[in-house]
Amino acid sequence: MEQSRPLDALNRARNKRVLVELKNNKQxxxxxxxxxxxxxxxxxxxxxxxxxxxxxKLGTLFIRGDTITILSPQ
Amino acid sequence: MEQSRPLDALNRARNKRVLVELKNNKQxxxxxxxxxxxxxxxxxxxxxxxxxxxxxKLGTLFIRGDTITILSPQ
Amino acid sequence: MEQSRPLDALNRARNKRVLVELKNNKQxxxxxxxxxxxxxxxxxxxxxxxxxxxxxKLGTLFIRGDTITILSPQ
Amino acid sequence: MEQSRPLDALNRARNKRVLVELKNNKQxxxxxxxxxxxxxxxxxxxxxxxxxxxxxKLGTLFIRGDTITILSPQ
Amino acid sequence: MEQSRPLDALNRARNKRVLVELKNNKQxxxxxxxxxxxxxxxxxxxxxxxxxxxxxKLGTLFIRGDTITILSPQ
Amino acid sequence: MEQSRPLDALNRARNKRVLVELKNNKQxxxxxxxxxxxxxxxxxxxxxxxxxxxxxKLGTLFIRGDTITILSPQ
Amino acid sequence: MEQSRPLDALNRARNKRVLVELKNNKQxxxxxxxxxxxxxxxxxxxxxxxxxxxxxKLGTLFIRGDTITILSPQ
Known part of the structure; x- marks a missing residue:
């Protein structure tokens, strides 16, 4: 059985609401x-x-990856 | 005898409860x-x-690796 | 269907007004x-x-990427 | 004569008690x-x-390398 | 039409007065x-x-890139 | 004439007493x-x-390189 | 005409007195x-x-590059 990879979880969250938290504590x-x-x-x-x-409210938002701590589907 | 690698320990923890601690002290x-x-x-x-x-309670949670300090099976 | 990549969003923002925020909190x-x-x-x-x-007012401004947290079209 | 490499010292410490200190001062x-x-x-x-x-007491513990400052056999 | 790259902006600033700011807030x-x-x-x-x-006044000055936040022609 | 490289200086310090200082100010x-x-x-x-x-007194000590600021033969 | 590269400036400073400043503010x-x-x-x-x-006074001194902010010939 093929094992799950972390980016698979992100793929399943595409087009869904997610929470992203940054190292500077912003959500x-x-x-x-x-x-x-x-x-x-x-x-x-x-x-x-x-x-x-x-x-x-920011509309479209690009977040640089190295500033992210966690991402969670809502 | 083949020597153990760190990711082997993570593999043995798949599908088990683990504790992950971050650089920002969250658990x-x-x-x-x-x-x-x-x-x-x-x-x-x-x-x-x-x-x-x-x-x-966060449900599914993606944690960016570079923010992690330790991971321990519970 | 081909999936969207983060830099596509930046490409769509070319020649438009954007907000860039840095790790030092400057905007x-x-x-x-x-x-x-x-x-x-x-x-x-x-x-x-x-x-x-x-x-x-700074006119032309080069921002080093690793200091950026977010970028958002205005 | 072949010169010693840092990971050789870690190899000699396998299966022995060691102290690992982290950037966050935990031991x-x-x-x-x-x-x-x-x-x-x-x-x-x-x-x-x-x-x-x-x-x-943590049992098995995975420590992410980039958070480590020193490691010393006890 | 070929798209502009960030280092093109630095090339156009060669031999001109620029401001460079560092992560430690020095200019x-x-x-x-x-x-x-x-x-x-x-x-x-x-x-x-x-x-x-x-x-x-420092005369010739080498600045390590990873310490730079912004660079702007004056 | 071949120019000196930084690691040559470390090679000349092998088997000699050195001082190593870390980003956390420990020596x-x-x-x-x-x-x-x-x-x-x-x-x-x-x-x-x-x-x-x-x-x-620590006996044998492995120091992770990215935590080091300076190294000087004594 | 070939354009100057940053390491050329360091090469011209070889065997000359220089000032090196670190992220921890030491000179x-x-x-x-x-x-x-x-x-x-x-x-x-x-x-x-x-x-x-x-x-x-430290005699011979190795400085890890990633800790350096600026270097200037004196």
């Missing part, structure tokens, strides 16, 4: 449009949350 | 679904603990 | 002229904002 | 089971010490 | 003599500014 | 047994000094 | 003996200065 909620092996990530309809509160 | 407990050579890791039924207390 | 607004796989980025008519206020 | 004592060229390391019967006091 | 003004793909940079007649004030 | 004195291109380093009869005072 | 003055593409650097007759004051 972004949005629809996962794209990612690559560096975990560079693009969200649509992105919202930035800080300390649990909506801070900004 | 995630979950079932190890997948990892790769960068130690990018996917947990199922993940729970975030901060200072020893359950803070969030 | 740059400008017209996206160029980027590469490291996310090294060049803006035209760049403005630096700190804490939401315009601080400097 | 782990355990039996060195495995390591690789990134210095990803696996300890058995691992104990975490903070400020010289035993804090946790 | 260097000088004439851009050389750079490479790591953004290692050499300035002539370099001046270091801290908090907007001239602190040192 | 290690010991006999240089081995190093590699990442500057991973092994010392024999290593002593850790903090703020100029002997803190621990 | 080293010495004679540039060797460097490589990582900017690993060896100085002879090196002196460490902190806050502008001579702190230590």
């Amino acid at each position: 972004y909620f949005g629809t996962l449009l794209a990612f690559d092996i560096h975990i560079n990530t693009v969200l649509a309809d992105a919202e930035e949350h800080v300390n649990g509160e909506l801070k900004r | 995630y407990f979950g079932t190890l679904l997948a990892f790769d050579i960068h130690i990018n890791t996917v947990l199922a039924d993940a729970e975030e603990h901060v200072n020893g207390e359950l803070k969030r | 740059y607004f400008g017209t996206l002229l160029a980027f590469d796989i490291h996310i090294n980025t060049v803006l035209a008519d760049a403005e630096e904002h700190v804490n939401g206020e315009l601080k400097r | 782990y004592f355990g039996t060195l089971l495995a390591f690789d060229i990134h210095i990803n390391t696996v300890l058995a019967d691992a104990e975490e010490h903070v400020n010289g006091e035993l804090k946790r | 260097y003004f000088g004439t851009l003599l050389a750079f490479d793909i790591h953004i290692n940079t050499v300035l002539a007649d370099a001046e270091e500014h801290v908090n907007g004030e001239l602190k040192r | 290690y004195f010991g006999t240089l047994l081995a190093f590699d291109i990442h500057i991973n380093t092994v010392l024999a009869d290593a002593e850790e000094h903090v703020n100029g005072e002997l803190k621990r | 080293y003055f010495g004679t540039l003996l060797a460097f490589d593409i990582h900017i690993n650097t060896v100085l002879a007759d090196a002196e460490e200065h902190v806050n502008g004051e001579l702190k230590r």
